[in-house]
Amino acid sequence: MRARRWEALLWLGPSLALIAGVVFYPAVALVRASLGRYSITGVFQGFVGADNYARLLEQPALPAVLVNTAVWVAAVVSVSVIVSLGLAQLLNESFPGRGLVRAALIVPWAASLIMTSKLFVWIYDYYFGALNHLLISLRLIARPVDWLGDDATVMGAMIAVGIFVSLPFTTYVVLAGLAGIPGEVYEAARVDGASRWTTYRLVTLPLLKPALLVAVVLNVIYVFNSFPIVWTLNDRNPGFGHDTMITYMYKIAFKSALRDVGLAAALGVVNVALILVAVVVYLKTVRWEEAGA
Amino acid sequence: MKRAALGVAGCVLAGAVLAPYGVMLLTALKPDAELRTTPPRLLPLSWRPGNFLEVLADPGFSDWLRVSLVVAAASTAIVVLAAAPAAYYTARHRFRGRTAFLFLVLVTQMFSPTALVVGLYREFFELDLVNTYAALILTNAAFNLAFAIWILRAFFASIPREIEEAAAVDGCGRLGTLGRVILPLSLPGLATAVIFAFIAAWNEYIVALTLMTAPERKPLTVGITSYVTAYVQHWNHLFAASVIAIVPVVVLFALIERHLVGGLTAGSVK
Numbered sequence: 001m002r003a004r005r006w007e008a009l010l011w012l013g014p015s016l017a018l019i020a021g022v023v024f025y026p027a028v029a030l031v032r033a034s035l036g037r038y039s040i041t042g043v044f045q046g047f048v049g050a051d052n053y054a055r056l057l058e059q060p061a062l063p064a065v066l067v068n069t070a071v072w073v074a075a076v077v078s079v080s081v082i083v084s085l086g087l088a089q090l091l092n093e094s095f096p097g098r099g100l101v102r103a104a105l106i107v108p109w110a111a112s113l114i115m116t117s118k119l120f121v122w123i124y125d126y127y128f129g130a131l132n133h134l135l136i137s138l139r140l141i142a143r144p145v146d147w148l149g150d151d152a153t154v155m156g157a158m159i160a161v162g163i164f165v166s167l168p169f170t171t172y173v174v175l176a177g178l179a180g181i182p183g184e185v186y187e188a189a190r191v192d193g194a195s196r197w198t199t200y201r202l203v204t205l206p207l208l209k210p211a212l213l214v215a216v217v218l219n220v221i222y223v224f225n226s227f228p229i230v231w232t233l234n235d236r237n238p239g240f241g242h243d244t245m246i247t248y249m250y251k252i253a254f255k256s257a258l259r260d261v262g263l264a265a266a267l268g269v270v271n272v273a274l275i276l277v278a279v280v281v282y283l284k285t286v287r288w289e290e291a292g293a
Numbered sequence: 294m295k296r297a298a299l300g301v302a303g304c305v306l307a308g309a310v311l312a313p314y315g316v317m318l319l320t321a322l323k324p325d326a327e328l329r330t331t332p333p334r335l336l337p338l339s340w341r342p343g344n345f346l347e348v349l350a351d352p353g354f355s356d357w358l359r360v361s362l363v364v365a366a367a368s369t370a371i372v373v374l375a376a377a378p379a380a381y382y383t384a385r386h387r388f389r390g391r392t393a394f395l396f397l398v399l400v401t402q403m404f405s406p407t408a409l410v411v412g413l414y415r416e417f418f419e420l421d422l423v424n425t426y427a428a429l430i431l432t433n434a435a436f437n438l439a440f441a442i443w444i445l446r447a448f449f450a451s452i453p454r455e456i457e458e459a460a461a462v463d464g465c466g467r468l469g470t471l472g473r474v475i476l477p478l479s480l481p482g483l484a485t486a487v488i489f490a491f492i493a494a495w496n497e498y499i500v501a502l503t504l505m506t507a508p509e510r511k512p513l514t515v516g517i518t519s520y521v522t523a524y525v526q527h528w529n530h531l532f533a534a535s536v537i538a539i540v541p542v543v544v545l546f547a548l549i550e551r552h553l554v555g556g557l558t559a560g561s562v563k
Contacts, residue, residue: 005389011382012394014375015438022435023401023409029419030412042418087306095299097307103547104307107314107539110546112496114514115535118521119317122528128333130316136332164313169557176554214558225407227499246407253411254503261411268411272404279403286558 033265052266061240069244076162077219088174109168117232177211217282321532344533356509357516365494368433372490380445402439433494441486444556448482485552
């Protein structure tokens with residue numbers, strides 16, 4: 001029995017070493033940093049207890065950042081999931097060119113997020129962007145809109161990009177869910193004389209519930225963690241008025257005159273704690289013990 | 294009739310998804326002077342594929358490309374070397390700590406390096422590894438490990454034990470069995486793990502942005518943003534470089550599409 005334990009350690013060793021060194025240790029370093037004070041060049045200057053957390057609560061930008069984060073996550077995830085239901089239904093049917101459409105949907109998923117974000121900065125451009133030109137040509141707007149510079153539109157513009165890049169993964173998860181519904185179920189509904197919409201509402205949707213829950217929880221984690229879109233599209237706005245908890249943390253730590261490692265680490269610990277909550281929800285959702293073991 | 298309507302809807306969807314990348318490609322083909330015309334034109338007046346050659350000849354771009362290739366290839370190799378034995382052992386053996394190990398792996402999959410970036414920076418700062426390949430390679434390897442373990446485990450578990458027993462009779466050791474019998478039989482799973490790990494490292498941004506500050510140590514994702522700053526606006530070069538970075542990745546991604554959802558949802562969606 002004892003030999004078996006050592007044997008397992010040998011086979012799992014490389015993975016365990018990686019996880020310990022690059023996931024677990026940084027988490028410890030993060031917690032430690034959140035309890036310390038650092039010079040602007042990053043030199044440790046001693047422990048300060050919960051001081052950084054207290055200062056975090058006093059930051060004038062915090063309320064707006066919390067609201068932004070909630071709006072960003074809720075809007076991107078809810079719209080992505082609802083639109084994906086339709087897209088998956090379409091891609092689940094057979095029609096000429098379906099393979100090509102599925103391939104097209106892969107592009108925003110595979111492309112680097114920073115490159116897609118830069119692309120949208122260009123498309124949203126006030127003077128030279130394709131979006132203003134298109135909307136003016138269609139007479140939907142009378143004059144150009146400064147999508148990324150106007151406080152009223154920048155969050156919506158970022159959310160639209162967030163949805164655009166979340167749709168492929170979400171649609172594929174729903175498609176996998178649809179593939180798991182046996183054909184006899186639909187046959188039975190048809191025999192009972194159910195209309196297409198009734199069948200969808202009373203048969204398909206309930207059977208899709210596990211896949212939808214997975215899509216929602218994983219997207220909440222991904223979108224909460226998302227960095228490049230908000231970082232890039234909100235780039236030229238000063239202050240923290242349109243930041244999420246992730247980009248706010250990054251700016252505190254590495255950008256602007258702040259360079260406040262302790263404060264950023266305190267926010268980092270809060271972010272990690274929130275993700276852990278989501279992970280627990282995910283594990284409950286997929287009843288992990290059964291599925292994984 | 295219905296199939297035709299679906300086909301039209303499919304075309305509209307594909308068009309909507311690809312339209313932004315069409316703007317990317319067309320902008321990459323415009324000369325500098327045409328970037329700033331009002332109203333903007335979709336198509337270039339004079340097509341300039343030379344932008345792609347200029348990007349490829351740019352020494353900065355060569356540096357970024359080399360860094361991206363080295364980091365993605367090395368981290369992928371580490372992922373496979375670490376994941377294959379773990380996936381094999383957990384697929385074939387029940388032992389104390391197996392569930393705990395798989396749980397740990399699942400948790401790391403949920404954590405992108407983003408939330409931990411301040412801690413990662415502290416660690417590599419203290420180890421004096423800022424601006425080194427090692428830091429970026431190890432970070433990518435650790436966070437892409439989970440996907441590889443899930444995918445490989447599923448493939449290993451589907452291989453009948455009898456094949457292994459036959460290999461053992463023929464005098465294969467256990468590592469030999471894994472390398473010469475199991476892995477070749479799991480090639481689709483191995484390819485999926487390799488491609489996924491490579492693309493994830495290729496696209497990684499936040500850790501590279503934080504750790505790699507020396508210009509010649511930046512990967513593509515970080516480096517190409519210097520084509521458009523507050524001082525210079527070479528959108529055509531930025532997008533030519535982006536197209537070069539995106540096209541191979543989309544092709545590779547399409548190859549593993551079928552296996553992606555299973556790996557990303559950790560066996561919960563069947």
